Amino acid sequence: MKKKNLFGLSHIDPGHGKTRKQIEALLEQKQWGKNEGADEMLAVLDLLANLDRHPYLNSIVMKESPVWALAREFAQNFFAPPPDTNKMFAHLVAKYKWDEVSVYTIGLSNATNALTAALQAHDVVGKEVITTSYNYAAAPNAIVAAGGIPKFADIDKETFCIDIASTLKRVNKNTAAIIVTHVNQAIDLLPLLKGLEKSKQKIAIFQDATAAIGCSSDGVGVGQLNPPPHGATIFSLGPTKVISGLGGALLMTHDYEFLRKIESIAFYGLNPSNDEEILEFGNNYKMNEISAVIALEQLKKKEDLILKRRQLKKMYDEALKPLVKKGLVTLQKIVSDTDDIILTHYMVRLQKSYHSVMQKMATDFQIGLSHWYCYHQEPIYAIRFGTCKLPVTESLSDKIIFLPFHLELEKENVDYIVKCLSESLTG
Numbered sequence: 400m401k402k403k404n405l406f407g408l409s410h411i412d413p414g415h416g417k418t419r420k421q422i423e424a425l426l427e428q429k430q431w432g433k434n435e436g437a438d439e440m441l442a443v444l445d446l447l448a449n450l451d452r453h454p455y456l457n458s459i460v461m462k463e464s465p466v467w468a469l470a471r472e473f474a475q476n477f478f479a480p481p482p483d484t485n486k487m488f489a490h491l492v493a494k495y496k497w498d499e500v501s502v503y504t505i506g507l508s509n510a511t512n513a514l515t516a517a518l519q520a521h522d523v524v525g526k527e528v529i530t531t532s533y534n535y536a537a538a539p540n541a542i543v544a545a546g547g548i549p550k551f552a553d554i555d556k557e558t559f560c561i562d563i564a565s566t567l568k569r570v571n572k573n574t575a576a577i578i579v580t581h582v583n584q585a586i587d588l589l590p591l592l593k594g595l596e597k598s599k600q601k602i603a604i605f606q607d608a609t610a611a612i613g614c615s616s617d618g619v620g621v622g623q624l625n626p627p628p629h630g631a632t633i634f635s636l637g638p639t640k641v642i643s644g645l646g647g648a649l650l651m652t653h654d655y656e657f658l659r660k661i662e663s664i665a666f667y668g669l670n671p672s673n674d675e676e677i678l679e680f681g682n683n684y685k686m687n688e689i690s691a692v693i694a695l696e697q698l699k700k701k702e703d704l705i706l707k708r709r710q711l712k713k714m715y716d717e718a719l720k721p722l723v724k725k726g727l728v729t730l731q732k733i734v735s736d737t738d739d740i741i742l743t744h745y746m747v748r749l750q751k752s753y754h755s756v757m758q759k760m761a762t763d764f765q766i767g768l769s770h771w772y773c774y775h776q777e778p779i780y781a782i783r784f785g786t787c788k789l790p791v792t793e794s795l796s797d798k799i800i801f802l803p804f805h806l807e808l809e810k811e812n813v814d815y816i817v818k819c820l821s822e823s824l825t826g
């Protein structure tokens with residue numbers, strides 16, 4: 400078979416003229432990290448003014464691409480070598496004879512598409528994929544998009560994360576994969592892995608670590624260990640995330656062949672190393688380089704971004720104390736082996752249903768609260784895939800809300816939000 404390198408021809412001319420000169424003058428004055436928050440904008444300008452340095456814009460196969468730089472930097476920033484004391488790592492070494500942990504990473508358009516590509520590469524068509532009913536929309540949507548059958552598991556009532564016993568109960572001969580959504584913490588997956596190892600078929604674990612970027616469990620970063628078969632973790636870089644590219648996502652795996660399959664699916668199904676072959680039924684799931692340069696700038700200020708999130712969490716914890724004392728609000732339990740809690744979303748459980756509270760907060764105070772859905776109760780899912788009983792999920796389905804949690808908030812804003820919440824809960 401003839402082997403060729405793909406995409407050797409596309410070249411985009413950089414901008415010319417006065418604007419280009421102005422941009423260059425601006426870039427000459429830049430001092431990275433000292434531009435009063437304008438670093439991301441400058442990085443985008445730099446990219447656009449120097450397209451000749453990146454002739455393969457939008458290509459995930461190009462080694463010099465900012466997407467590649469981001470993939471590498473992200474892993475280096477969040478993953479230290481796993482300590483031998485980590486129980487999951489020790490299990491992988493003993494059972495699967497791991498002697499190194501190579502992390503292969505790819506940039507993709509968003510977390511939903513990244514999950515879809517992983518499920519497609521694992522071939523879940525007509526097979527069951529278990530995930531939590533209480534979830535962000537990404538997991539159930541990805542299962543359906545990849546041709547799988549969603550099966551829903553319950554959550555823990557305090558952490559709002561997957562209940563492993565409920566998940567294992569749903570495993571049967573037609574189960575192909577599990578999607579675990581980490582909710583503001585890194586879940587210990589060893590009990591799940593050990594449970595799945597008892598089953599005959601090859602069940603993949605895909606982790607959605609979007610809402611847990613920077614969290615760790617037993618000394619290992621979330622998503623750092625991806626057990627076979629085909630284990631992978633995805634991180635969204637959407638606007639509300641710990642590291643934002645205003646879009647985009649990263650996928651990590653230790654399985655190189657599996658990553659190549661995902662790469663092909665994300666790139667229209669083409670074979671990345673042979674332009675005369677179509678390998679997969681593909682799609683366009685590429686990350687764009689503007690997202691990558693923005694996220695690269697965010698990575699440089701990771702410590703500050705994380706510190707601000709921690710401060711914000713403390714402000715809310717403090718301000719909510721009276722409501723917690725009265726039993727009107729319960730804080731999410733975060734399981735962590737260190738104090739390194741890094742929240743993506745500030746989630747609380749209300750004593751009463753959120754419907755009237757959200758309405759009052761919006762109309763009386765112009766404060767928007769958000770919530771996730773319980774997919775097994777949504778008619779569109781129940782009609783197509785049947786329903787099931789999930790007692791914890793059902794008891795919390797209209798109780799968990801997300802308070803505003805973005806880095807512009809100051810203490811006075813937090814106090815105001817909590818005061819309004821208090822009035823909405825009691826009024």
Ligand SMILES: Cc1ncc(COP(=O)(O)O)c(C=O)c1O
Pocket residue numbers: 508509510511512535537580607609610635636637639647648
């Ligand atoms: C857990 C989780 N997964 C996925 C997403 C969405 O990712 P994307 O917009 O990149 O598809 C979100 C967004 O908030 C999320 O909270």
